[in-house]
Amino acid sequence: MRPSLIPGPIVVGRAIGELAVRGLLVKYVVASLFRVTWGYLAALVIAIPFGLTLGMMSLGEMAINPILQVLRPISPLAWIPIAILWFGVGDVSAIFLIFLASFLPLTVATMNAVHNIDPVHLAAARNFGVPLRARVADVLLPAILPQLIVAMRIALGVAWLVVVAAEMIAVNSGLGFLIVDARNAGDRYDLVIAGMVLIGVIGVVLDLLMRRLERLDSVRWGYATE
Amino acid sequence: MKVQFTDVSMRFGAMEVLQHVTIGVEEGEFLCIVGPSGCGKSTLLNIAGGFLAPAAGSVTIDGEPVTAPDRRRIFVFQERGVFPWLTVEGNIGFGLFDMPEEARRQRVAQYIQLVGLDGFEKAYPRELSGGMKQRVEVARALAVNPDVLFLDEPFGALDSITRLQMRSELLRIWRAERKTVLFVTHDIDESVQLADRVVVMSARPGRIRRVVDIDIAHPRDLSSKRYIELRDLIFGEIGLAHQV
Ligand SMILES: Nc1ncnc2c1ncn2[C@@H]1O[C@H](COP(=O)(O)OP(=O)(O)OP(=O)(O)O)[C@@H](O)[C@H]1O
Numbered sequence: 001m002r003p004s005l006i007p008g009p010i011v012v013g014r015a016i017g018e019l020a021v022r023g024l025l026v027k028y029v030v031a032s033l034f035r036v037t038w039g040y041l042a043a044l045v046i047a048i049p050f051g052l053t054l055g056m057m058s059l060g061e062m063a064i065n066p067i068l069q070v071l072r073p074i075s076p077l078a079w080i081p082i083a084i085l086w087f088g089v090g091d092v093s094a095i096f097l098i099f100l101a102s103f104l105p106l107t108v109a110t111m112n113a114v115h116n117i118d119p120v121h122l123a124a125a126r127n128f129g130v131p132l133r134a135r136v137a138d139v140l141l142p143a144i145l146p147q148l149i150v151a152m153r154i155a156l157g158v159a160w161l162v163v164v165a166a167e168m169i170a171v172n173s174g175l176g177f178l179i180v181d182a183r184n185a186g187d188r189y190d191l192v193i194a195g196m197v198l199i200g201v202i203g204v205v206l207d208l209l210m211r212r213l214e215r216l217d218s219v220r221w222g223y224a225t226e
Numbered sequence: 227m228k229v230q231f232t233d234v235s236m237r238f239g240a241m242e243v244l245q246h247v248t249i250g251v252e253e254g255e256f257l258c259i260v261g262p263s264g265c266g267k268s269t270l271l272n273i274a275g276g277f278l279a280p281a282a283g284s285v286t287i288d289g290e291p292v293t294a295p296d297r298r299r300i301f302v303f304q305e306r307g308v309f310p311w312l313t314v315e316g317n318i319g320f321g322l323f324d325m326p327e328e329a330r331r332q333r334v335a336q337y338i339q340l341v342g343l344d345g346f347e348k349a350y351p352r353e354l355s356g357g358m359k360q361r362v363e364v365a366r367a368l369a370v371n372p373d374v375l376f377l378d379e380p381f382g383a384l385d386s387i388t389r390l391q392m393r394s395e396l397l398r399i400w401r402a403e404r405k406t407v408l409f410v411t412h413d414i415d416e417s418v419q420l421a422d423r424v425v426v427m428s429a430r431p432g433r434i435r436r437v438v439d440i441d442i443a444h445p446r447d448l449s450s451k452r453y454i455e456l457r458d459l460i461f462g463e464i465g466l467a468h469q470v
């Protein structure tokens with residue numbers, strides 16, 4: 001290790017300035033956020049109803065849960081060859097990897113949250129004879145929301161980890177691409193560190209935004225410290 | 227008979243919980259069920275509510291067999307039955323999903339007033355005391371205008387002062403609305419204060435040991451001779467000497 005080769009804050013700051021001037025800062029950040037947004041939203045839209053359904057049908061869960069448990073410890077990065085095989089090299093592959101990375105934890109968390117619903121609340125909903133749509137919207141979803149928000153935060157964190165890795169192989173824009181590209185194109189370690197700093201800062205901002213959801217009036221009951 | 231239990235028996239696996247329970251409840255009657263812990267009181271109420279099917283025998287309401295929960299008869303749990311994610315208003319209006327918006331608002335306001343929660347419309351349950359949460363749950367039940375109310379130790383988690391207040395409020399509401407009430411408690415005083423009749427059950431497997439008529443007019447004087455007589459009768463029936 002030669003510490004002198006690691007650029008200091010001033011050099012990195014200048015590198016970020018350079019990226020901004022060349023128009024790459026906004027372009028790469030937007031590209032990465034774009035991939036995360038689509039992969040993550042697709043995961044949310046599919047995982048929540050899927051997890052709810054599994055949580056409510058014990059038979060479905062018995063069939064699917066072992067598969068989920070086996071898939072879960074496999075790093076999303078192990079899917080890279082399959083992603084490329086199915087979707088080619090490009091955005092769709094990267095989005096697919098992000099989708100996978102957030103889909104599994106979200107599904108499992110939703111399923112477990114359904115199990116944790118107080119049976120008294122389900123009984124009350126049954127007693128009042130509310131139609132299925134209202135039972136889902138007014139009882140099931142709000143009952144799991146506090147736990148779901150925690151899972152959404154964790155899943156977004158994982159999605160952000162994965163976007164960087166996915167961009168290193170599958171695409172030619174984004175912060176992950178910036179890091180490999182800077183090294184390949186002439187050992188620009190100032191740009192490498194600049195990319196890392198940007199990833200870290202954006203990750204923190206995303207997490208802070210998710211945390212705000214935990215302050216909603218209708219979910220605060222679900223967190224211990226009241 | 228409004229609610230008729232006919233030869234109801236229940237078992238969980240090999241354990242017999244209820245044996246040959248037969249009793250009728252009249253329209254508008256306030257019936258209390260007391261008995262030792264684990265004797266099957268909650269089970270009996272859950273069968274009447276349609277949440278459990280009896281192993282043998284039947285329950286009919288207005289002559290129709292009970293097969294599933296029904297919004298014409300509402301089960302009130304201990305205060306934890308309120309939905310913590312809904313405001314007081316949201317909770318009380320929960321069962322009124324098929325009402326037009328304006329009528330629904332009026333109905334909610336009416337029951338908020340009935341249970342004395344004016345000013346707390348927008349509050350969440352976590353901001354309320356135990357007694358207030360219990361009021362919300364009672365109001366939520368009454369708002370759908372059921373003809374039978376099942377209450378399973380509704381005041382069990384409250385302190386003794388709040389409990390006394392809640393009892394007289396429940397009586398006031400019951401007199402105003404004339405519901406048929408089945409009320410499970412293991413507080414014998416509570417049963418003598420509230421009920422028209424008290425069903426005393428045996429230890430598990432629960433059978434009806436005795437049905438006691440509480441022939442005291444409301445408001446009841448808790449130091450009257452008759453009150454103490456009836457209370458001691460029930461204590462004796464359960465097999466407790468009334469001493470500490
Ligand atoms: N769903 C169930 N599965 C198995 N056993 C049960 C079930 N529900 C109740 N029991 C058992 O049946 C018996 C009667 O229970 P129940 O809740 O009706 O008693 P209880 O009279 O309401 O008691 P308590 O006064 O303590 O509330 C208990 O021994 C209980 O363990």
Ligand SMILES: [Mg+2]
Pocket residue numbers: 267268269378
């Ligand atoms: Mg009980």
